[in-house]
Amino acid sequence: MSLARLELKSVSKRFGELEVLDDISLSVSRGEFVSILGPSGAGKSTILQLLTGALRHDRGEILCDGAPLESNSHRFAFMPQRDALMPWRRIIDNATLGLEVQGMTRAAAREKVQPLIAEFGLAGFERHYPSQLSGGMRQRVALLRTVVQQRSMLLLDEPFGALDALTRARMQRWLSGMWTHHNWTVLLITHDVREAVLLSDRIYVLSPRPARILRHYDISLSHPRPPAGDPMLSAIEADILQTLLTLEERPCRTFVPL
Amino acid sequence: MPIRSVPQRGIARLLVHAWPAVLSVTTLVLAWEAYVQLSGISPTALAAPSRVLVQGFEQRHALASHTLATLQATLLGFSCSLGAAFLFSLLLDFFRPLRRALFPVFIITQTLPLVAIAPLVVLWFGFGLTPKIVLVALVTFFPMLVALVQGYDSADHDIEALLASMGASRRRIFVAARLPSALPYFFAGLRISITYAVVGAIFAEYAGSVRGLGIYILNAKNNFRPDLVLAAVFVSATLTLCLFGATILLQRVTMPWTRLVERKP
């Protein structure tokens, strides 16, 4: 069996008295799109903070390509829950931030990012400031800033959580296309069941705090996924909702095309 | 280019916004003039604005050279204070425990009454430029330091965490996130401090000096020329307003992204 790009083994984390993560195990293979789905406050963002090195886990193991993750190895490109764009930087310079931190000159970084601007639907807005953009555009800038870092894996924390339903649906389709095209490895945090089902190869469903993995779903449907309302997708959605509502631990279920 | 057109619109709007102030000031001056003319009060007690204007104009060369001296002291003192405040703000940001050690000392410097401290500073440093610089720095240092330190702390925690996730060093995070976040605070502090600075310089001159508006005011008072005192006050107020305006201009140039928000009606 090939090494997983990322593997969490019985990871737990508490903030003082507050037990947040309790025995989390999951794995993400190269090129896979994996989602973590859970109620608000469960500890989803905390998992990503463990991965970016902002926090240390208490127990368990985090392996990256088979080796333990040192706290400052910076193998991941992280997109925070709120877009965290710098209001004082122009769009192009927000997008190049990660490259500049890696030591690239601003000019070289701009040259590298420029070709992707149009693909991210930001053509003509390079010289604008974030305050001049719509919410959906800001999310795309944040995503662009994340992917240009060329890390081995993307960590996306509810990238579309703050968007209206229509924009969100569009952005999900768009992200799905980008992922197929660019061959990214993605760990996505969300509390939107439909989003998880539409995008993921595998979904881990978390319980409320202290978070455990209630169940995981392997969805071996090819991409792009059929439009919403497809009976197969709807069945999975219903099953996940059932799991979240009853909060029982159940074994893995695998959905494969008939 | 939407951004380029903003300054001009800004000036047009400034004129629109300025007329209530112009009106109220004009009314005040006219009322004052009328009161002096009608009540027949002696000009050695209260001079009419017209007299202040005429006498001030006659004394324009003396006034100008004294104003220049005050301006020089203000700008030099303020620059020293800015430099020191910036250095200390770095120190306090990178070595947190220093805050608790140094802040009380700085606060004490703020509680010293100017009337008591100004003659002492003159006594120590003589009648030249030095005591003025010291006094200006003393009154403006703390507000600037507090503005900077608070400004650094106002940085968005998400942005700092993001930079850390990218592998940015402490210094890098400071330059890329904390420093730009402090700009609005810095300019708010600058606007307040620049007015303190002029007052501080005049106070130092008043306590003993060769040149400057402060000593000019003292001499005019001793010669029973309230019209010239008022002329000097008028000049110092104008000077303060100009410096105030300069800080606003500087802010607009330094923070172009905030103008965009203003543009929304």
Ligand SMILES: Nc1ncnc2c1ncn2[C@@H]1O[C@H](COP(=O)(O)OP(=O)(O)OP(=O)(O)O)[C@@H](O)[C@H]1O
């Ligand atoms: N640095 C911290 N110190 C103390 N408690 C924290 C810290 N970070 C998070 N928590 C707590 O841990 C719990 C989980 O937080 P987390 O942000 O991971 O939730 P989440 O699953 O991402 O929720 P949401 O979907 O609303 O973003 C919350 O109860 C929160 O109050």
Ligand SMILES: [Mg+2]
């Ligand atoms: Mg979260």
